[in-house]
Structures are given as structure tokens and as C-alpha cells.
Amino acid sequence: MTTPLIRQTWTTSGVLINMFGQGMALSYPSSLLPALNHPDSPIKINLHASSWLGSIAGVAGIPGFLIASVLMDLYGRRVAHGLTMLPGVAGWLIIYFAQDITTLMIGRFLCGFTSTATVSLGAIVIGEYSCPKYRGVYLYLKNATVCMGAMCMHIISRHLDWRTIALVSLIPPVFALIINYTWPESPAWLVSKYQYEECERSFYWLRGNTAESRKELEDTINCQKARLSKLKIKYSCFEQIMNFFRKFTQKEFLKPFFVMLLATTVLEMSGRHVFPAYALHIMADITGEKTQSFYYALAIDFIMTTSAIFASILVKIMNRRTLLFSTGFAAVGVLMSVCLYLFLASRNILPNDKTWIPISLLVLYFIFANLGCAPIPLTLVGEVFPLAHRGVGSALSGIWISICFGAGLQSTPYLLVSIKAYGFFAVYGSIMGVSLVVLYFIMPETKDRTLQEIENYFNYGKFTNEIVEEEEVNTKMLKDEI
Numbered sequence: 001m002t003t004p005l006i007r008q009t010w011t012t013s014g015v016l017i018n019m020f021g022q023g024m025a026l027s028y029p030s031s032l033l034p035a036l037n038h039p040d041s042p043i044k045i046n047l048h049a050s051s052w053l054g055s056i057a058g059v060a061g062i063p064g065f066l067i068a069s070v071l072m073d074l075y076g077r078r079v080a081h082g083l084t085m086l087p088g089v090a091g092w093l094i095i096y097f098a099q100d101i102t103t104l105m106i107g108r109f110l111c112g113f114t115s116t117a118t119v120s121l122g123a124i125v126i127g128e129y130s131c132p133k134y135r136g137v138y139l140y141l142k143n144a145t146v147c148m149g150a151m152c153m154h155i156i157s158r159h160l161d162w163r164t165i166a167l168v169s170l171i172p173p174v175f176a177l178i179i180n181y182t183w184p185e186s187p188a189w190l191v192s193k194y195q196y197e198e199c200e201r202s203f204y205w206l207r208g209n210t211a212e213s214r215k216e217l218e219d220t221i222n223c224q225k226a227r228l229s230k231l232k233i234k235y236s237c238f239e240q241i242m243n244f245f246r247k248f249t250q251k252e253f254l255k256p257f258f259v260m261l262l263a264t265t266v267l268e269m270s271g272r273h274v275f276p277a278y279a280l281h282i283m284a285d286i287t288g289e290k291t292q293s294f295y296y297a298l299a300i301d302f303i304m305t306t307s308a309i310f311a312s313i314l315v316k317i318m319n320r321r322t323l324l325f326s327t328g329f330a331a332v333g334v335l336m337s338v339c340l341y342l343f344l345a346s347r348n349i350l351p352n353d354k355t356w357i358p359i360s361l362l363v364l365y366f367i368f369a370n371l372g373c374a375p376i377p378l379t380l381v382g383e384v385f386p387l388a389h390r391g392v393g394s395a396l397s398g399i400w401i402s403i404c405f406g407a408g409l410q411s412t413p414y415l416l417v418s419i420k421a422y423g424f425f426a427v428y429g430s431i432m433g434v435s436l437v438v439l440y441f442i443m444p445e446t447k448d449r450t451l452q453e454i455e456n457y458f459n460y461g462k463f464t465n466e467i468v469e470e471e472e473v474n475t476k477m478l479k480d481e482i
Contacts, residue, residue: 004208008130011206012138014179015122016145018085021172022115023149025088029054029409030278031157031165032104042099049101051413054278056105057112058406064117065398073391077125077186084121085173085180088114092173096166107166114173116402120381120394127382128188131207132448136315139382143375144308151301187217188387188451191224220452224387247389252459255442256384260397262439263377266328268404269432270373275300275366278412285421286342286362287355303363307370314371319447320379324372328436331368335429337361342422373432383446386455 002010033053036045045053064084071080091110098104126138149172156165184206190199200217207213247253268274275282283300314323338361345352385393415424444457453463 004131004206005134008134008138008206010179011129011183012126012141014176014183015081015118015125016138016141017172017179018081018118018176019122019142020145020149020152021088021169021176022118023146023151024153024169024172025091025111025115025149026057026146027150027153028108028111028162028165028169030154032162035162043101043104045101047413047417051410053101053104053108054413055406055409056108057115058402058404058409060109060112061116061402061405062399064113064115065120065395065402068117068121068398069391069395072121072124072189072394076189077121077128078180078183081118081121081125081183082177082180084117085114085177087111089170089173089177092166092170096163116398116405119378119401120398123378123382124390124394125186125382127451128186129183129206131213132450135383136320136379136447137312139379140308140312140315140375143370143378144305144312147301147305147308147370151298151305154298154301188220188390191221192387196221216450216452219450223452223455247392252386252455253389253393255458256386256389257393257396259384259439259443260377260380260393261400262435263380263443264397264401265404265435266373266432266439267377268401268408269428269435270331270369271428272369272374274408274412274428278409278416281413281416282421282424285416286358300363300366304366304370307367308375311371311375315375315447319445320376321443321445324376324443325436325440327368327372328432331365331373332429332433332436334361334365334368335425335432338365339422339425339429342420342425346420346422380443380446383449383451383454384444384458386458387451 033045033050035041036043036053037050068080068084071083075083087110091107091112091114093107094110095104095107098107122142123139126142127135130138153165153169156168160168184202185198187199187203187206190196190202199221203217204213207216311323338358341350341358341361344350345358381394381397412424415427419427444454446454449457449463457463
């Protein structure tokens with residue numbers, strides 16, 4: 001007989017395996033672009049086409065996040081997650097058979113659609129399917145598996161051609177689809193559709209029938225019943241559009257939305273998606289030669305993956321805020337040190353033959369960045385938005401990720417040519433530092449909180465148990481006065 005922990009682990013493994021595949025997809029340009037730039041390549045590309053092949057995955061994120069948001073609200077998390085993985089499968093097949101740039105663009109677009117659509121949707125699945133005790137670990141492992149996928153892509157690109165790699169990249173999404181088929185539907189989505197009995201069955205299958213789980217389910221159902229009782233009026237299409245824009249006047253939507261805007265800015269400016277895609281180019285620019293850049297990039301891949309796995313353990317010990325801001329500000333300081341050293345070396349003020357110095361600093365940077373800056377923003381996607389705003393909030397956050405992601409991938413080749421690696425690091429480090437400062441004042445602590453408690457924080461400014469404690473104190477004071 002399986003335990004709730006095993007059932008939660010099995011369910012979230014579908015997301016994690018898919019994320020491994022998306023790590024491969026995001027890093028695929030590091031294999032594809034050098035092969036296409038080779039003189040013997042049957043498909044010829046220039047700098048402009050290279051930048052678009054790398055960045056089109058970010059462009060695909062805008063429809064990806066929007067469609068995922070609609071699907072998850074209409075058909076549930078299970079169906080939406082399965083459907084959004086299908087374009088990625090088709091994309092890899094199209095890339096395998098591609099004979100020109102246009103076909104490659106289409107394949108990359110479809111892979112990017114799946115990568116971006118399942119980023120926020122996967123975080124929501126983990127957030128709603130796992131208990132507060134293990135939710136942080138699963139969400140951190142989501143980041144770790146992306147790093148593993150990126151490292152795997154860089155390894156196999158050394159031994160396989162880009163067409164064969166496209167076939168190998170089909171394996172993770174196919175396995176993830178099989179696991180996806182075995183899921184129950186999300187209890188949170190079921191309660192939003194008034195399916196309370198089915199919600200109970202799904203919830204107890206995932207969490208077990210204990211006093212703690214019964215209390216969490218009761219709190220969730222009661223809070224959502226109170227909210228849903230106000231929403232039984234059927235609105236016209238125009239009224240639904242107006243209701244969407246009214247969200248931007250509601251503090252329970254705006255507060256988590258601004259948290260996510262800044263958090264995802266930190267995520268993208270940490271180089272989480274840009275570096276795996278252009279790792280070989282960046283390392284070649286730093287070291288000044290291309291023959292060893294692969295090994296430098298692979299070593300940093302290993303550091304990033306190890307750090308992400310270690311962070312999955314560390315999140316059980318440390319609070320989210322402590323982990324994010326301690327490692328985040330340290331990462332900014334190290335990145336600026338790399339920038340300063342490379343700038344001075346380029347001006348011959350410092351020796352430019354000691355490449356081990358910036359490489360060592362980059363290793364330290366990626367350790368810090370993958371302990372907090374990369375995993376925590378993706379963790380917050382699955383935690384901070386109230387159920388009523390979860391679909392819209394994740395979609396808008398995802399669109400912002402796509403804009404930053406696409407702009408980063410599109411601009412990186414030009415930045416490396418125009419302002420070199422030190423200018424590239426300076427731009428990213430400055431934006432990341434400013435975002436962390438603002439985020440410090442508005443981000444709540446979500447560790448070991450239920451999703452309902454976090455929702456209450458954004459609705460009322462306090463977590464549930466704090467509200468209850470305050471009411472008990474007021475009741476006691478009133479009795480004492482009487």
C-alpha cells in the first residue's frame with residue numbers, strides 16, 4: 001500500500017521529468033548554432049538568424065503562458081499539463097526532419113511553447129498537489145532538473161549531431177505524458193468547480209486522511225465556498241473582460257503580481273536561461289579561445305546542477321527570504337567583481353592571461369545564484385497567487401518571463417560582440433541588484449505555509465493562524481473586561 005508521500009512524489013515526478021526535457025530544449029541552441037555555423041553545414045545561417053533561433057523560444061512563451069492559463073482554468077491542471085506538452089513533442093520531430101531555417105524556427109517555437117507553458121503550470125501543479133512540508137523541496141527540485149537537462153544537452157552535444165539530439169530529447173516528455181495520465185485532478189481546481197466530493201477523494205489520495213489534512217481541506221473548502229457564493233452570477237463576455245481589468249485594482253491580486261514581476265526579473269537577470277543557451281559563446285569570450293570552452297561550460301553546468309540539488313535540501317532548513325536575499329546579494333557582488341576584473345584585464349591594467357580568476361568567480365556566482373535567485377521565483381509562481389487569480393496571475397507572470405527571456409536570448413549575441421562579457425555581466429547584475437532591493441520590502445515568507453494561509457496573507461495582510469490567534473486574544477480581553 002502506497003503512502004501519501006510516495007503518491008505525491010510519483011505525481012510531481014511527471015513535472016520534474018518534463019522539466020528535465022525543458023532544460024534540454026532551452027540549452028539546445030548551444031548544440032544547434034555551432035553545428036549550423038560550421039562551413040560544412042547544409043543549412044547556412046548568419047548572426048541575425050542565430051539570435052532568432054535562440055530567442056524564438058521566448059517569443060513562444062507569450063501564447064504558451066496564455067493558453068496554459070486558459071486550459072488550466074477550463075479543463076483542470078491534469079489535462080492542461082498533458083495538452084501543453086504535445087507541441088514540444090511535435091517540435092522535436094519537426095527539428096529532426098528540418099531542411100531549412102524556417103522549419104527549424106517552427107520546431108523551436110513549438111518547443112519553446114511547451115517549455116514556457118509548463119514552467120508556471122508545473123509550479124502550480126506541484127503547489128496544489130503537494131503538502132506544505134515537502135512543497136518547497138519539490139519546487140526546488142524542479143529547478144534542479146532543468147539544470148540537469150541543460151548539462152545533459154551539453155554532454156550529448158559533444159557526441160551526437162543536432163538531428164539525433166532532437167530524437168533523444170523526445171524521451172523525457174513521452175515519459176512525463178505517461179505519468180501525467182495517472183494523475184488525479186487537482187483538489188484546488190475541483191473545489192473551484194463546486195465538485196466537493198471529488199475534491200475530497202483527490203485530496204485524501206494525495207495527502208492521506210489525517211487530522212492535519214482534514215483541517216487544511218476544511219479551511220480551503222470553507223474559504224472557497226464563501227468566495228464562490230459571490231460568483232454564481234453569469235457574466236456576459238464584456239463583463240468578464242471588465243472583471244479581468246478590475247483585478248488590477250484589487251490588492252489581493254496586485255500584491256502577489258508585483259512580487260512575481262520582481263522575482264521573475266531576478267530569475268532572468270541571474271542568467272538562468274541565457275547562460276545555458278550561450279554557455280560556449282560566453283566562455284569563449286572570457287577565455288579568448290574556443291577549444292577549451294566546452295569543458296569550462298560543462299564544469300559550470302555541473303556546479304549549477306549540484307547547487308540546485310543542494311538548495312533542495314537547504315530549503316528545508318532555511319526560510320525562503322533568508323535564502324534568497326543572502327545568496328542573491330552575494331551573487332550580485334561576485335558578478336560585479338567578475339565584470340570589474342574582465343574590464344580591467346581588457347584595458348591591460350590587470351593581467352589578461354589568468355583566466356582562472358574570472359572562471360573561479362563565475363563558479364562562485366552560479367553557486368549563489370542557483371541557491372536562491374533561480375529556484376525561489378519559480379517556487380513563488382506556485383505559491384503566492386490566490387486561487388481566484390491563479391490562472392491569470394501565472395499567465396501574466398509568464399508573459400513577463402517570456403519578454404525578459406526572449407529579450408535576453410535575442411540581445412546576448414549582440415551584447416557579447418558590442419560590450420563584451422564584462423558589459424553583459426554589468427547590465428544583468430545591476431538590474432538583478434535593484435530588483436532584489438525592492439523585493440526585500442514586499443516579499444512574504446511562504447515556507448511551511450498552506451496555500452490558503454498565503455492567500456489570506458495577500459487578502460488580509462496576515463496568515464490564517466495569526467488571524468485566529470488575534471481573534472482569540474480579543475475574545476479573552478473582552479471576557480476579562482466583563
